[in-house]
Amino acid sequence: MLKKDSLSSEAVKTLYRNYFGLLSNYVKLNQGSAQDAEDIFQEVIISFIEIVRQDKFRGESAIKTFLYSLNRFSWLNELRKRNTTLAREDKYGNASAGFEPDVSHLMVNREAKKLVTDTIETLGETCKKILLAFYYENLTMKEILKLVRFESEQVLRNKKYKCMKSLEELFAKDPALAKQFKAALNYE
Amino acid sequence: MSNKILKYFDGLMSGEERLAFEKQLAENPDMQQELDHFKLARMGLQHYGLRADISAIHEEMMRSLKAENAVLQPRKNRFVLPLFKIAAAISVVFLAAVLFKFVTVTPDKLYSRQFVAYTVDTERGNTSETEMEINYQAGAYAKVIERFMQVKNPGAKERFLAGQAYLALKKAPKAAALFNELLRQPDKGNPFHDDAEYYLGLSYLAAQKFPEALPLFEKIYRDEAHVYHGQVSLQTLMDIKILILKNKF
Numbered sequence: 001m002l003k004k005d006s007l008s009s010e011a012v013k014t015l016y017r018n019y020f021g022l023l024s025n026y027v028k029l030n031q032g033s034a035q036d037a038e039d040i041f042q043e044v045i046i047s048f049i050e051i052v053r054q055d056k057f058r059g060e061s062a063i064k065t066f067l068y069s070l071n072r073f074s075w076l077n078e079l080r081k082r083n084t085t086l087a088r089e090d091k092y093g094n095a096s097a098g099f100e101p102d103v104s105h106l107m108v109n110r111e112a113k114k115l116v117t118d119t120i121e122t123l124g125e126t127c128k129k130i131l132l133a134f135y136y137e138n139l140t141m142k143e144i145l146k147l148v149r150f151e152s153e154q155v156l157r158n159k160k161y162k163c164m165k166s167l168e169e170l171f172a173k174d175p176a177l178a179k180q181f182k183a184a185l186n187y188e
Numbered sequence: 189m190s191n192k193i194l195k196y197f198d199g200l201m202s203g204e205e206r207l208a209f210e211k212q213l214a215e216n217p218d219m220q221q222e223l224d225h226f227k228l229a230r231m232g233l234q235h236y237g238l239r240a241d242i243s244a245i246h247e248e249m250m251r252s253l254k255a256e257n258a259v260l261q262p263r264k265n266r267f268v269l270p271l272f273k274i275a276a277a278i279s280v281v282f283l284a285a286v287l288f289k290f291v292t293v294t295p296d297k298l299y300s301r302q303f304v305a306y307t308v309d310t311e312r313g314n315t316s317e318t319e320m321e322i323n324y325q326a327g328a329y330a331k332v333i334e335r336f337m338q339v340k341n342p343g344a345k346e347r348f349l350a351g352q353a354y355l356a357l358k359k360a361p362k363a364a365a366l367f368n369e370l371l372r373q374p375d376k377g378n379p380f381h382d383d384a385e386y387y388l389g390l391s392y393l394a395a396q397k398f399p400e401a402l403p404l405f406e407k408i409y410r411d412e413a414h415v416y417h418g419q420v421s422l423q424t425l426m427d428i429k430i431l432i433l434k435n436k437f
């Protein structure tokens with residue numbers, strides 16, 4: 001269900017119901033606050049959906065184990081960034097270390113993801129609306145035309161091109177930004 | 189050219205047009221880079237959209253999970269909390285009662301409560317009243333003692349009445365000595381044995397010798413056949429224990 005382009009909110013809610021308790025406990029047991037646990041879980045869910053959509057999760061491990069590992073690596077990475085001593089590992093972590101899949105390369109890099117959202121934010125409301133409707137919601141130009149005030153589909157098409165081109169130019173001008181986008185969004 | 193790349197990227201080219209464009213694309217690294225940038229842009233947009241959707245679901249789920257926890261919490265405590273409250277209330281009441289007892293129990297109050305005025309008992313086989321008895325009944329305790337001192341070989345009755353007189357005159361140690369003498373006599377043939385035990389206990393209370401009084405009252409409390417069994421309750425024993433405790437402070 002998560003593989004589909006349109007998001008199944010029921011599938012996501014099921015992930016919350018089944019795994020939030022376990023995953024948030026890990027963060028809270030390892031120097032994290034309740035808010036940290038919520039934030040990390042949200043990031044883990046976003047990453048998991050993206051990993052599934054990129055066919056990088058093939059079900060070699062159970063969803064629970066995979067999410068747990070993703071959560072664990074992401075939180076430890078976050079802690080390292082906060083320069084917190086990681087001398088103490090919780091019993092959970094130690095116990096599962098031998099069985100969990102190595103997803104360290106997939107771990108959530110919150111800063112890189114924030115850069116992505118910040119960049120999209122620079123587009124402006126209209127551009128954002130058009131591009132999200134087309135590339136995320138998969139609406140047709142005809143459907144998008146109903147959402148924005150443009151004289152014709154052609155005018156809208158031109159506007160969409162300009163919006164997309166403005167993003168493309170950001171990458172052309174700043175290859176480092178393109179690299180960071182790739183690192184944040186490609187789960188290699 | 190950019191427009192064409194985007195048209196290709198969006199999948200809007202027909203078969204022939206697409207094939208021709210792909211040929212061109214394969215030979216042009218700049219076009220490939222631009223196409224890569226469009227792909228990155230689309231990925232960024234999809235990430236942005238997904239994040240917005242997940243964020244909305246996240247808020248909803250956090251509210252829902254917290255509400256579930258809040259509902260579960262009182263359920264968990266539905267029985268525990270009242271029990272805890274009841275236990276706490278009982279403890280408070282018990283502590284208050286103990287404190288109240290501790291403060292209000294005094295030797296005088298206990299003695300007054302336990303004291304039973306002794307009246308000369310004609311059923312004990314002595315119908316003709318002696319001078320000591322007459323004086324005792326008249327409350328002339330000094331005369332009872334005076335007469336007792338004159339008797340060369342006092343019997344149980346004389347000792348007992350003298351003991352009662354000493355007790356009435358607040359000379360508890362002397363009363364205790366006489367009651368002890370009485371108790372040293374064998375049970376059989378000593379009609380004053382039970383009286384002597386009880387009044388010895390009272391003498392100790394009056395003399396504030398509570399540790400000595402306690403075993404006597406405990407014995408009477410345990411012995412249902414004792415004449416004074418009905419006079420001694422658990423409260424009597426507890427009060428004596430409190431007085432022992434108070435004397436230690």
